[in-house]
Amino acid sequence: MTVAAIELDHLHKRQGDFVLGPLTLEVPRGLVSALIGPNGAGKTTTLDLLMGMGQADGGQIRILGRDLAEHEVEIKRRTAYVGPEVSYQAWGTVGRAIDFVSGFFPDWDAARCERLVQEFGLKRGEKVSALSFGAKIKLALVMALAREAELMLLDEPTTGLDVGSRRELFAELLAFMKREDRTILISSHQLTDLERFADHYIIIDKGRLIAQGPMDALVDRYQRLDARLRREPPRLEGLRLLERQGDRARFLLDREVAGGLDLAAAGIEVIGEVPLTLEELYLALVQK
Amino acid sequence: MAETAPKLLLGLISPAAPGPLYQQIIEAVKREVASGRLAAGRPLPSFRSLAEELQVSLITVKRAYDELEREGIIYCRQGLGTFIAENGGATARRAQRELARDALRHAIALGREAGLGKKELVQLLRQELEFD
Numbered sequence: 001m002t003v004a005a006i007e008l009d010h011l012h013k014r015q016g017d018f019v020l021g022p023l024t025l026e027v028p029r030g031l032v033s034a035l036i037g038p039n040g041a042g043k044t045t046t047l048d049l050l051m052g053m054g055q056a057d058g059g060q061i062r063i064l065g066r067d068l069a070e071h072e073v074e075i076k077r078r079t080a081y082v083g084p085e086v087s088y089q090a091w092g093t094v095g096r097a098i099d100f101v102s103g104f105f106p107d108w109d110a111a112r113c114e115r116l117v118q119e120f121g122l123k124r125g126e127k128v129s130a131l132s133f134g135a136k137i138k139l140a141l142v143m144a145l146a147r148e149a150e151l152m153l154l155d156e157p158t159t160g161l162d163v164g165s166r167r168e169l170f171a172e173l174l175a176f177m178k179r180e181d182r183t184i185l186i187s188s189h190q191l192t193d194l195e196r197f198a199d200h201y202i203i204i205d206k207g208r209l210i211a212q213g214p215m216d217a218l219v220d221r222y223q224r225l226d227a228r229l230r231r232e233p234p235r236l237e238g239l240r241l242l243e244r245q246g247d248r249a250r251f252l253l254d255r256e257v258a259g260g261l262d263l264a265a266a267g268i269e270v271i272g273e274v275p276l277t278l279e280e281l282y283l284a285l286v287q288k
Numbered sequence: 289m290a291e292t293a294p295k296l297l298l299g300l301i302s303p304a305a306p307g308p309l310y311q312q313i314i315e316a317v318k319r320e321v322a323s324g325r326l327a328a329g330r331p332l333p334s335f336r337s338l339a340e341e342l343q344v345s346l347i348t349v350k351r352a353y354d355e356l357e358r359e360g361i362i363y364c365r366q367g368l369g370t371f372i373a374e375n376g377g378a379t380a381r382r383a384q385r386e387l388a389r390d391a392l393r394h395a396i397a398l399g400r401e402a403g404l405g406k407k408e409l410v411q412l413l414r415q416e417l418e419f420d
Contacts, residue, residue: 031346167343174340196303199347214347 003065005029005151005183006050011059013045020045020207022059027202030180032173034198035187038286042207043187044083047155050185051081064151077105080144083155088128088139095124097139098146105147113146119168133160145172152176154186158193170197191282201278205286215278222281224274225251230267239263242284252284301342309344313352321361321372322380332362332370359383 006027013020020042027033035043048054050061052072061068063075088097094117102108117124120138122131131139137157144152152173158166173184174197188194201218203210211218229247238258243250249268263270276284298316305312320326333341335349342349353370356362361376361383373379399409 171340171343174343174346177346178334178336178340180336196309196343197345199345 003029005064006185007062009060011049011056011061013049013056015045018207023209025202025209025212027183027185028200029183031199032177032184032186032197033200033202034194035185035202035204036191036282037189037204039189041204043204044155047083047153047187050153052076078149079151079153080147080149081153082140082144082157086140092127093124094122094126094128094139097128101143107148109146113142116142116145134162134165137161138165141169145176150182152184154184156187158188173197191279195278203282203285210285218281219276219278221254221256222276223253223255224276225253225270226272226274227251228269228271230269233268234266236261236266242287301344310348310352313349314355317356318361318380318383321376322384324377326372328372328374328376330372334369
């Protein structure tokens with residue numbers, strides 16, 4: 001039985017000109033899910049709503065089987081968050097920030113915390129304000145990983161990390177995932193960052209869900225078609241024009257929606273069917 | 289349990305190597321089982337531990353384990369772990385044999401394209417066997 005770690009039901013929020021949702025999706029428990037989308041897609045807004053930062057205009061959020069609005073304190077106790085909103089500057093040094101934050105969590109593992117501080121090359125005496133962007137992310141990661149959280153939300157943690165640090169990050173996240181009741185939701189605007197580590201993909205763009213599923217299912221679902229156009233092609237659900245030169249066109253076919261479509265009858269003569277890599281698919285899906 | 293399972297030495301599993309990662313894991317396990325280095329009944333690490341060890345996604349290892357189980361090389365017992373199947377060695381050797389036969393067929397086809405006759409092909413094979 002797979003229980004979803006996060007369930008969004010018609011989640012909706014308006015922020016100036018930007019509208020998020022309505023988003024309906026599930027983040028599977030026990031796996032690493034990647035929330036992917038270009039800048040401005042709504043990733044941070046979604047994660048903020050999951051952490052109870054900001055108020056949704058509609059819809060429901062259930063986390064670890066409980067309604068977020070009703071059980072926010074309990075959910076936050078079981079959830080760790082790493083993101084740009086968190087600043088530990090007020091406590092001065094790395095060590096003081098750690099001592100302060102650790103006091104909030106009875107499940108804090110001091111030994112693991114010290115090991116992580118060392119591994120990430122942080123020093124307790126260092127001033128938080130003097131840390132590089134990458135080092136600040138690492139400090140936030142230490143705070144998240146030192147606890148026995150069940151759910152970890154990470155908002156673009158790879159931004160500002162060099163290749164070596166990114167590796168350390170993923171090594172720690174896979175170690176975290178050794179317990180099967182744990183779940184990670186990690187966002188990035190770059191698919192390649194997460195491709196080797198994520199089990200489940202949620203692709204959003206302009207506040208809307210574009211596609212979700214494991215890599216194989218996504219790659220199987222879509223296909224690139226190279227075609228010759230006999231006449232002006234009609235607008236068809238599940239068929240998206242990617243490129244066109246005269247009577248030659250390249251389409252993205254969503255087989256789930258348009259699998260049984262009679263393309264020849266629509267004047268589209270298929271010349272070639274090309275499978276896509278996940279990255280090509282992503283770029284095609286979020287293409288302007 | 290998984291924690292007591294000995295470390296697997298699977299050799300290089302890398303996105304730079306040919307074939308998808310899960311396929312590389314399948315082949316590496318089969319190699320170990322076929323050679324007898326992994327004997328029947330021996331526990332394998334949990335798929336979560338192996339994912340951490342190899343630094344690949346959980347689903348990659350899960351898929352490899354599922355496939356190996358389908359082929360009868362390993363078996364999973366809920367709550368106990370994953371083990372090498374009783375006939376795992378024989379099954380893996382049979383699979384390796386198929387691969388070897390396919391490779392030979394391919395070599396023969398290449399040889400024919402190069403204009404080699406049966407006699408020359410046999411000679412070539414003999415030569416290689418002697419070098420081995």
